[in-house]
Amino acid sequence: MDKYRRDDSPSGLSDIVERDGLLGTGITTRHIEAFGRKVTSTAGHLMGPSGDPATNPHYHNAMADIHRELRRPSTQRKVFALTQTTPTDLVRSKLSTSEIQSRALSSIPDDLLANIPDDSSSYSLFQGFQATQDDQEYRKSHRRGRSKGKKLLKDSEGQATPSASGDVRKERDLLNRRMELMGVRKNMCSSEILDVDNKIANLHRMRQIVLDRLAGLEMEEAELEHEITELDNKLEDLEEEEATQNQAAATPGPSGTNEESVGSEDPAMDASFMSESIYQKLPSPRSLKHRSIRKRSMPVLHEHFAPGSEIKQMQAHNDVVTAIDFDYPFGTMVTAALDDTVRVWDLNVGRCSGFLEGHNASVRCLQVEDSIVATGSMDASVRLWDLSRARSTHNDNRLNKRAGDDSIADNTAAHSTSLEDCFVFSLDAHVGEVTALHFKGNTLISGSADKTLRQWDLATGRCVQTLDVLWAAAQASSLGSDSEWRPTGRIPDASADFVGAVQCFDAALACGTADGMVRLWDLRSGQVHRSLVGHTGPVSCLQFDDVHLVTGSLDRSVRIWDLRMGSIYDAYGYDKPINSMMFDTKRIVAAAGENVVKVYDKADSHHWDCGAGVGADESAPSPAVVERVRLKDGFLIEGRRDGVVAAWTC
Template sequence: MDGSSAQAEPPHPPPTERRPAAGEPEPALGTAIGRDLTAFSRTVTATAGHLIGPFAEPGGGHANHYTVTMGDISKQLAKRPSIQKRMLSFNHRSPGELVRSKLSTAEIQHRALTHVPDEMLANIPPVEHAYSLFQGFQATVPDETFAATERGRTRHRRRSSGKHKALEGLNGSTPDGPPTLAQMGREKAALTRQLEMLGIRKHMSSAEIREIDMKIANLNRMRNIVFDRLAQLEQEESEIEHEIVAVENKIEELEDELALAGIGENNMHQTDPSSAEDTPGEDGSFMSESIYNKIPGKHPRKRKTNRKLSKPMLHEHLEPGAAIKDMQTHSDTITCLDFDVPFGTMVTAALDDTVGVWDLNSGKCLGMLEGHHASVRCLQVEDNIVATGSADASIKLWDLSKAESYRYQTTADDEEKGSKHIAPSMAECHILTLDSHIDEVTALYFQGDMLVSGSEDKTLRQWDLEKGRCVQTLDVLWAAAQSSMDEGKWRTPGGRTANGDFVGALQCFDAALACGTADGMVRLWDLRSGQVHRSLVGHTGPVTALQFDDVHLVTGSLDRSIRIWDLRTGTIFDAFGYDHPVTSMQFDARRIVSACGENVVKIYDKTDGRHWDCGAGLKDDNPMPASIIDRVRIKDGYLVEGRRDGMVGVWAC
């Protein structure tokens, strides 16, 4: 049938179609649907030529053919109103619109986003699995034929009489007798299949472990990236905090200058030159003493220091025992050290008679505290104030905020010049000297306006920092004599204490003072009465370190032990020993760290009772062994240790 005949043929049912007469039963439903489909197929066949044939009329003649064809189809579907309604909607659409309507906008967007180019598909690694997905599924299906209970019940019987039963099967056994050879073969096949399934499951588990390891490696790489980002943020935070402090200091200086200029101008207007001899000032100055005392320059305002406005958290995300920094601070054994906050300011002293101030963030020296005539034996850092006790029997207090301008300015100059950093002197930071002791100062502790010091002169002295004088002297030797102690135990013929300092460590809180001495005693003093309230007996060597909180007091001694005391009962709560004498100890909320004559720091975790080591001595790749550690300090999981070669190590703990 060609296109012309199809166009001349009317789109009506063929004349041979007969409708049922009145009273005649309706044809079967299948017969009626078959006739309708036949008529519909003829119409579609007839109109196909109009859709795919050449268009005779120029300029869109196909639209007319399409409209006529759709009209013919709608007439054929008169018996199906629902289909006819949908076909009528197509009557006003072009073939191009019909094609485009098959793909919705959402589907086009989805296909565009989910399309993977061939370049990316080429990078997909090949499949390394030896088994297919279907085999893996088979291996996970439980085998009911040989359950675990049945295997356990028959395994021993097969081992003991397997050969005998096989021989009986060869001779022919009864159904109620031993299994036949065929049964044994089936059992072997089942067990072999089960063994194969177990091998598949093992391979699946191994592949899953490798996939988990790969995910862990990827997560570690992502963690390192975020960790570096956190370190950069904390570095920028530190610099911005320094700039804020610098701006605040400049604002205060400008305010002081304006106030001074205002006071001078007021006095110039109020002072009568004819009555200059009546002014209180003997030097002929135009300002009275009361006004003179109000001048900001007379009592300079305390400079702000570069304090941490936010808490550093970088070390909290490091693995315990991870190295943060190594610093060469001195050329001789470090005698004492302390720092304020993690990544803050550290002060160190050594036997080379130098005291250095260091920036723990950059690792560079901010300056040297000069003024002592001998090595510093003990020190403490509290906010901006540093207290140092020396072998020259003096105690000096320093205000680091006065030297805060050295921090970034000096570092920037060195970087521009490319020269070696030269630490400036911080002698101008000195604010007070306490010199009532007559021998070496070996221990000190200050809090607020009160400072307590211990010396080789066998006394403890309480100082009022506001007035700058000693307000109480406690005779430790007299207190020991009250306890029937032999004085000869304390001194050697050379005049030094045997094995350790006479006063090895002390700490105070309000009126309570704890002091550890060379006789191994820990005495609790009441500063209000100047008497010993309690003596803790247990150590057999000089006490070198102590620290207490609300409930417990922890002490370290040259007898190679650390003891934890219960302050409520005065008894030993816990104790543990080491291979060498304990020279330094401190604890924070979770861990007790101590220096015990080794190149590692001994750490005791109070939460789980675990002992572990931290330090450069654990590294096997060092060509030179690490030096012995003598001093340790810890705050908020941030550990600093000082060694005999002048090195300082910073660790996450």
């Protein structure tokens, strides 16, 4: 008991350490003191002054040993290998595999960890591989032993021998084993299908992220394009001003100018002017100068959406949309309605840029080509506008007052544009409302309710020739090359336009009229080159390319003509009259009196619907009927009876 007696005195503790060692390890105080003296001596020799090798030989001996070791080839190879080792290899050499996995998972963000699919398979990869290999080996052995197994079954039916029963039992065990392997493989297939579904879901999420990124890039691209256009136009104006100033400085003024002669007018000049044609009295138009506004890179965002996806919808007008057109996807759109307004829109942001004011009645037809806009109105005039002359202004309260609707005012309130300088000139020669027009280059063709077509030269703003449709029909009837004008023997449809649609290209002109005829004119001679007979109602729309001409009529049919043969290539019908139609390289779209746009795929002859009326809830109010459609590069725009304009992918 004395051995375990408590003694807190210093002499008592030293006695215990001296007798039993430190904590029973056998190390006594004498050992600790000796170790301390050795460490102190070594550190003192190494860290002491090294000037005299005689007084401090340990430092020099240690350095000599280090230099000698470094001169060995094995040591040098180890040092070179260490310098070429990457930090990853260094970490792997110090950490275990489980610790590396733990640290890797802890450093991965939570959003990436959330996309890791769960392993729904109850079998490991090695088990699946083993099942596949065993099944392949069984198939090979089973082919060889199939005849033998059948023979064993026949033999076992006749007599029961131990060898036959053993073979049958072995065959049964093999089949059972194959059944088990089938279960493993089925489970693995199911797990693989779930993995593929998870990958597809992750890819859809990634696709949406990239689509949002693409949309942002195109928005930024449009802003940069707008800024570059403004700078280019400003530079052109500055260059014109400099050229004018230089010319004025180079030309000296006349000396001794008679002010009376300058202010007087020549009666002969005035008489000769009055004797000129009525078209000579048109005001001298400002030239249609195409400024640098052409798109440098076309938008591609709509090409990556599923067909029939809605891109944008806006309340453009308060009444029926009568005409609509745009230059390119997400570009500039111009709309007209029975509310007697013509609006210019920025499709990229869905905002109204301003009004085209000047017509005295509603606009029935219009076309947008680059920066030039042509509008045909019920006031019997055609007006030309150059949107490149527009000036950006601050908010204009007049626009809000003119809108008359909260939704339209919201679209028009911010970042409005002054379009007062966009007017170029007016073409006034028709005596009836203009119902159709088309221009290409410097040639514009207009069709009117006065039963005439007029060809205009946009360089001078004058009418080149007038084509009388009734006279051409009578001439063709007398020559026997065309059927006579046939009003079908019933009361004419008051809503049908006499000239429903026109399109020109160089000297070729196609015109669809209320008698259901499609006439192909030669503008060089002013004669009808060919007439296409087939429609039983007024032709309301048409479009042609280098091979086919597509026409839509109030007889509820769309017909595709082969221009090379002058005959019907294809035709299909709808339940209601066709009001508007257009096609591109892949599809034909039509407004057929319904709340959806009728789409026809030319490649596989597939019909489908596009628009707000597709899958609409019966309990909710039905969307308005589509009146006008335009299609370019898979970008579809529809105008409805309630003034709504929407953009879709097609």
